[in-house]
Amino acid sequence: MRRRRAAPRCDWNSGVADADRAAVTVAADSLQQAIAPHYADADQEHGAALARTLLQRAQSPQLPGKLEGRWKVRSIQVEPRFAYAYPYFKAEIAHDPCGYRLRKTSGSQRRSGTLSALAKDSRAFACLGASTVNDAPPGHYAPGNVADGSEGNSVGRLVALGPDELLLILDGNAKDFELYQLIR
Numbered sequence: 001m002r003r004r005r006a007a008p009r010c011d012w013n014s015g016v017a018d019a020d021r022a023a024v025t026v027a028a029d030s031l032q033q034a035i036a037p038h039y040a041d042a043d044q045e046h047g048a049a050l051a052r053t054l055l056q057r058a059q060s061p062q063l064p065g066k067l068e069g070r071w072k073v074r075s076i077q078v079e080p081r082f083a084y085a086y087p088y089f090k091a092e093i094a095h096d097p098c099g100y101r102l103r104k105t106s107g108s109q110r111r112s113g114t115l116s117a118l119a120k121d122s123r124a125f126a127c128l129g130a131s132t133v134n135d136a137p138p139g140h141y142a143p144g145n146v147a148d149g150s151e152g153n154s155v156g157r158l159v160a161l162g163p164d165e166l167l168l169i170l171d172g173n174a175k176d177f178e179l180y181q182l183i184r
Contacts, residue, residue, distance in 0.1 A: 010098035012126040026172040028058040047083035065163035112138040
């Protein structure tokens, strides 16, 4: 007799650590407070201004268009003394049994994760995943797997800013966060 494989658990909220749940559901407007009023140079001022604009737009999410396919993604990293918008890299979103699977496929900092509806009829998606560096194999979310700055759990919320533009708010807290702006 053949054993059937158990169906994957697709309720993102049931197996996530409390701190990670808070990072997934953090309000975009509360992250604005983590952006310093001024930064040391023009590049950092540009990164901060872009983060402010994207977070403002995320407060009114749109209906997402087709998610599957290839995307260009850039990271905007914000800390109290650092804000920087990196150039675009390659990413892809594919169908997954629990929703979708996101993978940033180029650049030294990689990230992959499962995108599941945040709630029934929600326009947003929870992202539970992991970050890796260079050519390390893609990671997977595991409760209690603490990130060390370059590898480990990475969680967030994906919203559509338009039919061909997405924003993934990652690892948000009162001190720092990262944004992925995805465009076609």
